[in-house]
Amino acid sequence: MSNPSAAMLVIxxxxxxxxxxxxxxxxxxxELTGVGxxxxxxxxxxxxxxxIVDAVRALSSAYDNVFTSGGIGPTHDDITADCIAAAFDVPxxxxxxxxxxxxxxxxxSGQELNAPRLRMARIPDGAxxxxxxxxxxxxxxxxxxxxxxxxxxxxxAMVASLLTKLTTGKPLLSRxxxxxxGEGDIAGPLGEFADEFPDLSVGSYPFQQSTGQYGSNxxxxxxxxxxxxxxxxxxxxxxx
Amino acid sequence: MSNPSAAMLVIxxxxxxxxxxxxxxxxxxxELTGVGxxxxxxxxxxxxxxxIVDAVRALSSAYDNVFTSGGIGPTHDDITADCIAAAFDVPxxxxxxxxxxxxxxxxxSGQELNAPRLRMARIPDGAxxxxxxxxxxxxxxxxxxxxxxxxxxxxxAMVASLLTKLTTGKPLLSRxxxxxxGEGDIAGPLGEFADEFPDLSVGSYPFQQSTGQYGSNxxxxxxxxxxxxxxxxxxxxxxx
Numbered sequence: 001m002s003n004p005s006a007a008m009l010v011i012x013x014x015x016x017x018x019x020x021x022x023x024x025x026x027x028x029x030x031e032l033t034g035v036g037x038x039x040x041x042x043x044x045x046x047x048x049x050x051x052i053v054d055a056v057r058a059l060s061s062a063y064d065n066v067f068t069s070g071g072i073g074p075t076h077d078d079i080t081a082d083c084i085a086a087a088f089d090v091p092x093x094x095x096x097x098x099x100x101x102x103x104x105x106x107x108x109s110g111q112e113l114n115a116p117r118l119r120m121a122r123i124p125d126g127a128x129x130x131x132x133x134x135x136x137x138x139x140x141x142x143x144x145x146x147x148x149x150x151x152x153x154x155x156x157a158m159v160a161s162l163l164t165k166l167t168t169g170k171p172l173l174s175r176x177x178x179x180x181x182g183e184g185d186i187a188g189p190l191g192e193f194a195d196e197f198p199d200l201s202v203g204s205y206p207f208q209q210s211t212g213q214y215g216s217n218x219x220x221x222x223x224x225x226x227x228x229x230x231x232x233x234x235x236x237x238x239x240x
Numbered sequence: 241m242s243n244p245s246a247a248m249l250v251i252x253x254x255x256x257x258x259x260x261x262x263x264x265x266x267x268x269x270x271e272l273t274g275v276g277x278x279x280x281x282x283x284x285x286x287x288x289x290x291x292i293v294d295a296v297r298a299l300s301s302a303y304d305n306v307f308t309s310g311g312i313g314p315t316h317d318d319i320t321a322d323c324i325a326a327a328f329d330v331p332x333x334x335x336x337x338x339x340x341x342x343x344x345x346x347x348x349s350g351q352e353l354n355a356p357r358l359r360m361a362r363i364p365d366g367a368x369x370x371x372x373x374x375x376x377x378x379x380x381x382x383x384x385x386x387x388x389x390x391x392x393x394x395x396x397a398m399v400a401s402l403l404t405k406l407t408t409g410k411p412l413l414s415r416x417x418x419x420x421x422g423e424g425d426i427a428g429p430l431g432e433f434a435d436e437f438p439d440l441s442v443g444s445y446p447f448q449q450s451t452g453q454y455g456s457n458x459x460x461x462x463x464x465x466x467x468x469x470x471x472x473x474x475x476x477x478x479x480x
Contacts, residue, residue, distance in 0.1 A: 014445055016279045018269030019414065019459060025284075029258030039256045041291070042284040044265075047443070051281070074424045075444040075456075076431035116427030135454070151446055174259065184314045187356030191316035203287070204315040205254055206391055214375070216315075219259060 003038045003169030004064040009055050010044040011070035011080055012150065024069045024155045031159055036169030036223075037065065047071060052083040060087070060145055065166065067159075070150030072139065074116035084142055085124035095123040098138055105136035131161040170223040175232050179239050182206070182214035189238050190218065197231050199224070243278045243409030244304040249295050250284040251310035251320055252390065264309045264395045271399055276409030276463075277305065287317050289326070296327035300385055305406065307399075310390030312379065314356035324382055325364035335363040338378055345376035371401040410463045415472050419479050422446070422454035429478050430458065437471050439464070 008028055014020045025042055032039045040063060045051040052071075059066045071080030085092035098121035099113075106113045120137040123129070130139035130148065134157045139148040141162070148158040179186055183206045194202040200222040207215055218235060222228050248268055254260045265282055272279045280303060285291040292311075299306045311320030325332035338361035339353075346353045360377040363369065370379030370388065374397045379388040381402070388398040419426055423446045434442040440462040447455055458475060462468050 013441065013443055014459065015265075016269055016282065017412065017414065017461065018266060018271075018273050018279075020445070021266045025255075026258060026261045029256055031258075033258050039258075040286055042256065042282075044282040046280055073444070073446055074427040076427070076434050077443050111422075111424070114424065114428065116431075117424040119427075135448075151448060153448055172257065174257065176259075184351070184354065184357040187314040187316070187359075188354065191356070194316050201253065203253055203317050204313070205260070206313055208375075208391060208393055219254065221253075221257065 003036045003172075004167050006032055006037050006039050006065040006067060007041040007043070007059040007063040008039065009052075009059055009066060009068040010042065011047060011052055011068060012044060013047045013077075015044055016046055023152045024150065027152070027156055028067055028069075028159060031163060033172050035163055035166075036171045037166065038169070038172070047077050047079065049079060049083055049086070052080065053087045056084060056087040056145060060143065064144060066145045068145065068147050069155050072120065072137070072147060072149055074119050078119070080147060081122050081124065081140075084145060084147055087145075088124070088142060090125045090142070092122055092124045094118055094121045098123050098129060101129075101136055101138060130158050133157050133161070172221050172223060173225060173228055174219055174221045175228050177218045177220075177232065177235050177239070178215060179218060180209075180213065180215040181239075183216050186216065186218075186239060193231075193235060193238060196234070197222075197227070199227065200231055243276045243412070244407050246272055246277050246279050246305040246307060247281040247283070247299040247303040248279065249292075249299055249306060249308045250282065251287060251292055251308060252284060253287045253317075255284055256286055263392045264390065267392070267396055268307055268309075268399060271403060273412050275403055275406075276411045277406065278409070278412070287311060287319065289319060289323055292320065292323040293327045296324060296385060300327070300383065304384060306385045308385065308387050309395050312360065312377070312387060312389055314359050318359070320387060321362050321364065321380075324385060324387055327385075328364070328382060330365045330382070332362050332364045334358055334361045338363050338369060341369075341376055341378060370398050373397050373401070412461050412463060413465065413468055414459055414461045415468050417458045417460075417472065417475050417479070418455060419458060420449075420453065420455040421479075423456050426456065426458075426479060433471075433475060433478060436474070437462075437467070439467065440471055 015022045071078050124142050127140040127142040134154045139158045203219045205217045255262045311318050364382050367380040367382040374394045379398045443459045445457045
């Protein structure tokens with residue numbers, strides 16, 4: 001039985017412009033690997049309605065889960081929730097349960113639940129809320145799309161509350177062997193090694209040392225500890 | 241006249257598994273912003289033939305330029321060049337000019353141009369080589385797709401030699417104002433400000449301070465310095 005698949009959609013002009021470096025993708029990738037959900041694709045698109053709607057539709061039909069980050073705050077450029085509703089042709093409006101969460105939060109902090117803040121209670125029909133223990137304004141799941149905030153602390157808290165509810169699989173394990181020789185020297189036997197273990201995925205990731213010499217990290221991935229151990233012994237013998 | 245558009249395709253199981261953090265995307269985003277090529281989308285796909293071919297076709301038809309990183313080395317998992325050829329239905333084989341570059345390089349370093357290394361001279365018919373001053377094995381451009389290495393040093397050198405040859409546009413300039421108030425407090429007037437300057441893009445990027453207080457960076461982007469200056473004066477007046 002294969003693991004559930006996943007894609008991530010990052011909504012972020014600020015990443016495409018190079019102004020900020022995405023942190024959520026790396027975090028989510030590690031979390032999903034740990035619970036056996038296979039992240040197969042990531043897309044980063046700009047804060048434009050057509051781009052978001054198209055990507056949501058494409059990814060939602062291709063993978064078991066889609067995780068989005070960004071664009072669910074109170075400002076004019078936060079259009080993700082409306083785009084998700086549009087992608088699935090469902091109505092969206094302020095929902096009572098989300099409004100109640102926000103009302104209680106702002107009452108506690110003595111702030112006004114003004115019109116911009118109320119936008120964060122706009123939830124597409126049929127969605128389930130995702131808990132936000134950091135700053136209250138909830139994310140939501142509509143069909144197989146999980147919509148979360150872009151602020152890393154909030155994103156991480158939402159992922160934590162979400163992952164307990166998803167169908168997970170067998171964690172993908174990995175072992176790494178660092179070889180201080182260039183890929184061109186090891187590629188022949190490495191290819192034969194990969195053929196020898198067809199159930200494992202064998203990747204070679206070259207790096208350049210400060211001396212200018214090339215080396216490579218050989219990463220072997222699979223779900224069976226015993227098989228991985230056997231493969232690593234073979235690999236060490238090959239390149240000792 | 242609008243700027244040329246671009247997409248990036250990162251080929252990388254190692255990023256999707258969370259093992260490494262992509263560095264090339266952030267680098268390319270900054271370089272493209274600087275020369276007025278608008279990066280509109282990034283996709284990260286696994287080292288699988290179908291995933292790469294599909295993404296190349298989709299991005300190539302949607303954007304003026306596609307930049308790829310990864311998968312052009314000598315090992316069994318380096319399948320990018322063959323996938324690019326397949327995406328455009330053109331033949332691929334070892335090409336004499338690429339082989340000559342590699343032969344001279346390995347002659348100089350006293351290493352053998354063995355079969356795995358020779359794979360790096362496989363170039364699709366009709367492609368133009370991209371210079372690699374770091375480690376010789378070339379990248380290539382086929383139609384509007386620019387195929388580059390994943391090792392950051394090599395990727396950056398290839399981008400540098402490539403950018404001199406592309407049609408560029410007007411650099412997108414940006415100004416940032418940090419406001420130490422939560423987005424919910426500023427969203428109303430900020431939305432009116434964005435409406436006031438329809439030629440500028442106005443983004444709000446919230447952050448949480450170590451004190452727990454929220455703040456927001458307001459990023460205003462555009463191509464006209466005078467207009468940006470006027471907008472920033474207005475913004476400072478609004479939130480003084």
